Structures are given as structure tokens and as C-alpha cells.
């Protein structure tokens with residue numbers, strides 16, 4: 001009897017000169033800090049009314065108010081008048097609720113009756129830069145059939161709000177949250193695209209960069225101009241005393257480009273907190289005006305038809321001396337408050353946490369330890385992603401099984417997004433504890449993974465590049481597309497057909513896990529046609545120092561057209577990923593709520609898990625040789641079926657034969 005490990009899985013100062021009808025202007029926000037700190041009871045703002053949505057608004061507010069109050073009390077209770085703050089937040093929410101268009105009001109009503117809509121097995125994500133995928137937002141609309149062909153029901157378009165000119169960290173340095181990057185189209189184009197997606201039952205996901213703005217954002221520009229109200233939107237220090245104290249316990253996200261976490265800004269005569277790059281200024285959420293301003297932006301974007309918000313860099317939203325300034329309790333209360341407001345004004349939307357942090361910290365973003373969803377609904381399963389690549393390199397699944405078994409269960413009302421590659425580098429999140437379970441050192445294994453995926457390890461199939469080598473810690477990360485990291489580039493350039501077949505199997509193997517392990521799988525643009533590294537990435541101005549652009553290629557539509565030409569890499573890859581999508585959508589057990597249980601089959605190369613207790617079993621072979629497994633002890637083997645023709649797996653009388661790098665999905 002195989003042992004099974006329960007896992008679980010499972011604004012601007014009120015400025016009469018700014019017309020509120022200018023789409024990219026900021027509505028005025030009164031200075032809460034000033035009024036509230038002075039202890040003055042601000043007059044209750046008038047709630048816009050009545051609207052068709054008004055009755056529902058009242059009911060939702062009654063349901064969410066205690067959550068909102070508790071969360072804001074914990075964050076701001078000692079520094080400001082929380083009742084006045086709540087009034088302000090509710091007024092903002094009421095204004096947006098009144099402006100919400102009928103189609104979205106209808107969606108809100110439907111989703112309130114179907115709160116777990118995002119858990120369905122039919123949820124299949126695709127992640128792309130609008131310009132690199134299809135030129136602009138209108139171009140994206142013209143490619144929806146392509147996405148439907150692949151089975152996509154959730155489209156994450158990478159940062160598309162107006163960025164600062166020049167270097168902008170791939171759009172993560174936003175200068176105007178109420179305008180679309182003009183190269184991509186207008187806010188009206190975004191709404192139209194969201195409508196088109198909704199008609200196809202596809203959900204639009206966009207990034208909301210909550211931790212920082214570009215130095216070109218109006219708030220920062222006001223601060224640069226000497227406006228005290230806006231200076232307090234950021235962390236500004238007159239000298240190095242505080243920054244030096246903080247630095248003692250901070251890490252560096254981009255050690256090569258942006259050592260340290262502070263930038264001297266001469267115009268302000270201050271050190272500004274810049275966790276990422278010097279032009280990305282961290283917002284100071286200890287100032288409640290910042291929270292209100294972000295609520296306003298969030299709800300404005302929700303009213304354009306955005307359904308999923310990827311909240312970027314959330315771990316860094318709160319700072320405290322002597323800590324890492326990541327994942328602090330206040331961050332969770334801020335997210336809880338944000339969610340409570342969203343539930344009132346736009347209940348159709350969900351939040352996805354972008355927190356690339358250790359598993360125990362990560363599950364907190366899903367509200368671990370509480371029975372109900374209170375913060376984010378979705379979070380990136382970074383641990384799984386890292387382990388997939390580790391297992392491919394070592395041809396062994398034990399470290400993956402051990403590390404995933406150690407993850408704290410998430411609440412059933414939340415789920416993961418599961419992915420193989422994204423627009424970022426891969427950081428080798430292998431803890432020393434997990435490495436020790438294999439008799440390895442953490443640093444040693446991380447070093448091995450970087451060497452392996454940079455292609456410098458003898459016999460490696462990978463063609464990646466090192467990213468952000470940190471000489472102080474000897475850490476480094478990896479850039480590269482899935483196809484290039486898995487050996488397709490190597491096989492294509494050496495013309496070796498066997499190696500090519502194996503490399504394709506590797507990509508499909510790891511995607512089969514992303515599609516069934518639990519959560520919404522994300523296909524990263526180009527993986528479906530095996531796009532290789534973009535060797536010319538540095539030719540684009542502003543990209544030369546950032547090799548993450550190597551895995552952000554432009555869509556090759558000529559290559560995509562070959563998906564219908566049999567025998568091509570594109571047709572094989574596209575067909576196999578589309579088949580995974582179809583099979584997933586048809587298997588009830590793959591609902592995100594069904595817990596995942598790891599199963600130990602006593603063979604180090606096999607990775608095995610069940611979903612929902614029984615009825616679905618996945619067995620994955622990380623070896624480059626075939627494997628035969630007796631499934632006698634796992635459920636009722638006599639009733640097992642293979643719902644997917646998955647590249648040569650065979651099931652006879654309870655015995656499963658897996659080809660090299662093969663997998664099987666087994667249903668009862």
C-alpha cells in the first residue's frame with residue numbers, strides 16, 4: 001500500500017483646476033492624515049444614490065463592514081480616526097458602484113451566487129504582453145479565436161497601464177493608473193476588449209502595481225515639486241540614519257542594477273525608498289490617503305471590466321525597522337480591507353497575490369488559518385514551479401514531493417495559479433531544510449540549478465542565462481523560455497530528433513502537472529508553440545541590461561500557423577497542450593477545491609498525486625527511461641481509465657507503463 005502524505009492541498013490635493021472628466025486625472029482626495037490626526041470628526045461624505053445597484057450596495061456593505069473596520073483598525077487605529085477613514089472609503093466605493101455598468105452589475109449578481117467560479121476545471125489561463133502578442137489591444141481582440149482553440153478562459157495581459165517613458169521595468173513603473181499605455185490603445189479599448197472576453201466567458205486579468213509608482217506619476221511629481229501632502233505618499237528620509245537601520249535586515253531584489261533599497265533624490269533633499277529600481281518609488285501605506293487612492297484606482301479599473309487583479313509585489317507594502325519588511329501583518333490587513341471594499345463595490349472581481357516568498361509566508365496571502373476567503377483568492381504557486389525545473393534537472397521527484405508535502409494547506413475557498421514559466425526569472429527557492437532531506441546543501445543545489453539551466457553544467461540540455469548574480473550571497477537566478485530551458489533549443493540547433501522528442505516531452509510533462517495539480521494553470525505566451533529564447537532581446541532600447549527579455553519574445557505568427565502542419569514542433573506542442581486543456585475541463589475532480597494528496601510510489605523518479613481523495617490520479621515519470629508501476633494499492637485499479645492519450649502511457653490490469661518523461665492522468 002503506497003503511503004500517502006496529506007498535502008494539500010492541498011490624487012491630487014483638491015484641485016479645482018483638474019476636471020474630473022479628464023480620463024487620466026486624479027479625483028481629489030482630502031488630506032485624511034491632516035484632518036483625522038487632528039482628531040476632527042470629518043463630516044460624513046454623501047453617498048451617491050440612488051442607483052439600480054444601491055440596494056445591493058447597502059446589503060454588501062452591511063456584510064463586509066466589520067471586516068473592513070477590523071482590518072483598518074489594526075493598521076490605522078493608533079494613528080488616525082478609523083471611522084472617518086471608513087466613511088471616506090465607503091464614499092469612494094459608492095461612487096464606483098453607482099457608475100458600474102449593467103453588464104457588470106449582472107456579473108456581480110451572478111458571482112455572488114457562484115463565489116467559487118474561478119475554481120472550475122474549465123479555467124485555463126494564458127499570459128501575454130498585448131504588444132508582443134498582437135500589436136495592441138485591438139490586435140488582441142482579433143486573436144481571441146486562437147486563444148479559444150487552445151482552451152483559454154482567463155487572459156492575463158501583462159502591465160498595460162501608462163508607464164514612465166524610457167526604462168520602465170516591463171511596465172511595472174506606472175505613471176498613470178487611469179490611462180492605458182498609448183502604444184496599446186485607450187481605456188475605451190480596454191473596456192471593449194473586456195466586453196469581448198466576457199461574451200466568450202473569458203476573464204480579463206491585469207496587473208495592479210500596488211507597492212510603488214513610477215517617479216513620473218503625478219503623486220511623485222507633486223512630491224518632487226515640494227508638495228508636502230504628496231511627499232507623505234512615499235517614504236522620504238532626510239538623511240541616512242533610518243535607511244541605514246532598515247538596510248541591516250533588507251534583501252536586494254535587483255542587486256546588479258539597484259543595490260540597496262534607497263535612492264537619493266536631490267530635488268526632495270531626501271532618500272526615497274526604492275525596493276526595486278531607482279525610478280520605482282515605494283508607496284507609504286502608513287498614510288491612509290495612499291490606501292484610499294489605491295481603492296479608488298482599483299474600483300475604477302474594475303469598472304472597465306477587469307475581473308482578476310494581479311496585485312504586484314504585495315509583500316513589500318509595509319515596513320518596520322528590524323524586519324525584512326516583507327509579509328508583515330499589516331500587509332495582510334491592508335489586503336483584507338481592500339478585498340472587503342471590493343466585495344461591496346464590485347463583487348465579481350478576485351485578487352491574485354504576486355508574492356514570491358517562502359511557502360509558509362505565501363499561504364498567508366490566501367488567508368491560511370481562517371475558514372473563509374478574506375484576502376486574496378489566488379496566489380502564484382512558485383514552489384511548484386521551481387520544483388518542476390529542479391526535478392527535470394535531477395531526473396528525480398523526491399525533493400519535489402518532500403517540499404510540497406511540507407506546504408501549509410490553503411483554505412479550500414482559495415486556489416493557486418500553477419505555472420511553468422512567467423515573464424520573470426526563476427529564483428531557486430530551495431530551502432536548506434528541503435535540500436537537507438536529500439542530503440544536499442541548499443546553496444549547493446541552488447548553484448547546481450543555476451549552472452544546469454545556464455547550460456554550463458556538463459551534459460545539460462538547457463540554454464538559459466544567469467540573471468542578477470549576487471557576489472555577496474553567491475545567488476543567481478535564471479532567464480529563458482520553457483522551450484529553451486527544457487532542451488528544445490539545444491535539440492533544434494544540433495538537429496537531433498531523439499533529443500527533440502525528449503525535450504518536447506519535458507515541456508508537456510511539467511505542463512501536465514500545472515494543469516492538474518490544483519489551481520488555474522497558466523500558459524505563458526509562446527510555450528504552446530515552443531518559442532525559443534529571443535537572442536536579439538538586447539537590440540531593443542531599454543532592454544539591453546535585462547535578460548528577462550530573452551523569455552519575452554514577440555509572438556511568431558508564422559510559427560503559430562504551423563500548428564496545423566503535422567510533424568512540426570508547433571503542431572505537436574499546440575496539440576498536446578490543447579489536449580491537456582480539453583481533458584482538464586472535462587474532469588470534475590480537477591476543481592480547485594478538490595484537495596491534492598501526494599502519493600509515494602516508492603520510486604524516486606515518479607511524482608504522483610491524487611485529487612479529491614480518489615477518482616483522479618496523476619503519475620509522472622521524470623526519468624529518461626520507461627517505468628512500470630503496479631497501481632494495485634492505489635484506489636480501485638480495476639476501474640481506472642486514461643482520459644487522455646498522453647504520449648504513450650499504457651494501463652493494463654492495474655499496471656501502468658510510462659514512457660520516458662511520460663505521464664498519465666487516471667480517472668476512476
Ligand code: OTU
Pocket residue numbers: 169170172209253276312313314315354355356357423424425
Ligand atoms: C514583480 O516581481 C514583477 O513580476 C517583476 O517583473 C517586477 O520587476 C517587480 O515586481 C517590480 O514591480 O522580485 O524578481 O515577492 O518577488 O514582486 C521579481 C514579490 C520580483 C517579488 C516580486 C517581484
